[in-house]
Amino acid sequence: MTLDSKIPAGRLEDKWTSYQAKSHLINPANKKKLNILVVGSGLAGAGAAATLAELGYEVQCFCYQDSARRAHSVAAQGGINAAKNYQHDGDSVWRMFYDTLKGGDFRSREANTYRLAELSAPLIDHFVQQGVPFAREYGGVLANRSFGGVQVQRTFYARGQTGQQLLLAAYSQLSKMIRAKKVEMLARHEVLDIVVIKGKAKGVIARDLATGEIKRFAADAVVLATGGYSRVFRLSTLAIGCNGSAIWKAHKRGAYFAAPSFTQIHPTALPQTSESQSKLTLMSESLRNDGRIWVPKKEDDNRQAKDIPEEERDYYLERRYPSFGNLAPRDIASRAAKERIDAGYGVGQLKNAVYLDFKHAIKKLGKDVIQDKYGNLFSMYEKITGINAYEEPMKISPAAHFSMGGLWVDYELMTSIPGLYAIGECNYSDHGANRLGANSLLQTSIDGYFILPNTINNYLEGELKETRPDVNHPEFVKVEDEVKSQIGKILAINGHRTTDDFHRELGKVMWQECAMSRNKKGLQKAILQIKEIKDAFWKEVKVTGYDNEMNPELEKALRLADFIELAILMCTDALERNESCGAHFREEYQTEDGEAMRNDEDYKYVSVWEYDAGDFKLHKEVLEFEYVQPTVRSYK
């Protein structure tokens, strides 16, 4: 199969408009005859499910949580970007497009990235209409703040709970369509496999997590909106249930996986304190607007932060990147922190953290202003650590956060399986090798609300002539049997190690070899280690309970089995890319002062992987830059 990105012809500014003008439409009476499965109820999933239902399609929406309102979009704190230029500071669609393309180190498509910027302003209009209580100025207009990697103020926010407020708006809109009986919501349902009939996605197999029942769902199209897979590292900023199972199963059924190793390590999470830790809590990047990051100038300094005088502090981001300072992009800020920590300047009990200090901001702006902006983050910090950050600096550390990689999709957000779409974080579309802060809520919302509802018709129009899929088709029976047999196999092992034990082992290998910095030897070793973990898992894991009941231990084991296989692909991908770009930093390819060395000559492509009976075959989508010349990505 050849990779057709389906980028419309014409000027960059006109591509989306001309696409919409030419795509096939479906009349309202016919839309009612088509049904769509949406897997996931985050901003992408809920936004898509609600909007598709408003358009007239029959929709079934799945989430593994007890309610659509829990999806992990809820946890995004800082904000959402939009090129409104309300601050009159020189912002524009073009500038936002350029910032995003550059932020991603020129590893995404121009056309996709431009569309993201183009649709950002109407998205803010949409959320305001839906009742999102964004922060306002006294005069009643919307307020903005800055985020990393840009020099304008284009981030809209609702205190430190922007993701929550946007998700609740999407959940509300979804609830409206549930009441209208246009969406059937299937909470506590986890999709375990995709059914492909004659090369087209025609349904899913899901497990009812409350009863253990395995169910078949047929449809005219399937939309995956399952979020990121950084729980592969075990310790991450993600929710415990976040997983890569649906996209991994889709991959094994023929959907190509793009840039799987591009993972964003967030610079400002709370440091790990013990082995038994299950999660790393994020502290919003917005804190870097007013907080200053530093470590002691003296190695292994055991003094309290307050006892270290100004001249003995190293504000290393301000030192290394004077024009962006504390607002350097995430990949750069994370690597800079790792460099200082590895060199022996880390702080905290395990010496694995750096300081984020508000002393200067509080002195300049007053405690009230800081409290108004970040109050909930400071109280969250205190709840978790017991420390009052108004009095002493926060201790922060890098943590696995966002998957830029995901299922390969074309301009229509369709995967390489016709009728199977991937939207939001689970696809690889707009962020390239590094995502800018506050672009995540944006991309996931735009995919769900604006793009998919305008592209899926182009495919479904052709499906009107087809007979409706049926759950008794032999392919449904076959896939269901495979799902049941995998569950049976895991339960039958009855070994001597817990799922968590394996997950910790996998996480350590991935964090060591496939996170902030990578090298050939390490990656080769990691692949072998992960294969050993896989063998051991299928011999030694112990899962108690049964398949026909609520069984959280079984859910965990099924997810981990997929993570282990995905981890092998991630390392394979990182090994193949002999350059450093964005979050992908290969130690062999760096400048003398430790900056990433990109290689456009040989690697100006997206790595697109095809599953090939346990092995992976590489395809290349070469990136054409017609409007922007890739430059050295400098924030100095």
Place this chain on the structure above:
Amino acid sequence: MKITFKIWRQEGANSEGSLKTYDIDGLTEDMSFLEALDHLNERLVLKGEKVVAFDHDCREGICGQCGVFINGRAHGPHDHMTTCQLHMRSFKDGDIIVVEPYRAGAFPVIKDLVVDRTAFDRIIEQGAYITAKTGTAAEANAILIPKEVADSSMDVAACIGCGACVATCKNASAALFTSAKINHLNKLPQGHPEAHKRVLDMTNQMAIENFGSCTFTAACEVECPAGISISSIAEMNARYIKAKLFE
């Protein structure tokens, strides 16, 4: 540290449940409460026993999925805190900790500590939205909203839907939850066209779901992780009366 957990075990919605005792060693003060349950569950697996089912997801206090009764209090010993934010440093070595599911008629137990809170979703479905389709929005700054209005809307919009308010209320009332959503939308100009219908429909659903009535004991506001005040309930009541008068 060593802790004795007394945990509610119940096979399914229609089975009888009881408290089971588990002595567990090797806990540390910086573990979160849910990590302590993870720790217990790993030991149960190795002993060949079924794990304790409990709801949780984000583990950073925002998704609202976690929530159990700990020593007789929703979300444990602290005010305004979710179960996932509770850490073992709040307990002493040798403590006995009693863990139960949320108890409310409208929240039936599914298994062990997991309850069914879909009644909340059905209240939301009765009007916690603006009836406007995607693609119909006007320019965002076309309607000005004073900062105080946006801020006070945000104060109640912060509700995480965990159900602690219901669990802690002697009447199992959902008044705090329902009022928070009604007030969030009704305070904003975008919410005005449907304001009366919203308050009538959502409070009606609250009654259909068998939540109790509010008698203003203020127990809910103590537990609310989002710090929502019971003045929100008073505001809902005022809106209700107004809606009754004008509809």
